[in-house]
Amino acid sequence: MISIGNLRMYAGDRLLFKDLSWNINRGDRMGLIGANGAGKTTLLRVLTGEVTPDSGSVSMPGGIRVGYLPQDLIELPAMPILEFLRSMAGVTGAEAKLEASASRLAEMTDRSEGYERELARHDYLLG
Known part of the structure; x- marks a missing residue:
């Protein structure tokens, strides 16, 4: 279990949250x-x-992994997208996810924000 106790956080002089427990x-x-x-x-x-x-x-047992997809997109790798996705699958053993993401990305014709977001989403899912 992750325990959050009485967190208080400011952004500059603006209070974001206080006494947050969860x-x-x-x-x-x-x-x-x-x-x-x-x-x-x-x-x-x-x-x-x-x-x-x-x-x-914030306390959590060892081995717990918290992940999120940040709003700022990842930097695109300087390699073909399929090669990048295969390298990620090799790290995580997620061959099925790789094939599904490769199929979706192969249908996209340009490196639009949607393409980058899809790449970032699958990078997160694979890693």
């Missing part, structure tokens, strides 16, 4: 909804250890 049990899948600037990404970055809260605590 337990996330094994197998739970969570979604965060809120206005731009409400602190959703900051909370996720606290959970992944990217940032430290101003006060409060």
Whole structure:
């Protein structure tokens, strides 16, 4: 279980959240909804250890992995997309996901934001 206790976080002088307490049990899948600037990404970055809260605590057992797909897209690799996806599948053993994502990406004809977002989503799912 991930335990969040009395988190307080500021963005500059603006309070994002205070006294935030939350337990996330094994197998739970969570979604965060809120206005731009409400602190959703900051909370996720606290959970992944990217940032430290101003006060409060986060505890989780060893081996727990928290992941999220950041709003900022990944940098596209300097290799063919299928080769990139295969390399990711080799790391995670996700051959079925690789084939599905390769099929979807093969149908896209340009490197639009949709293409980049699909690539980022599948990079997250594979990794």
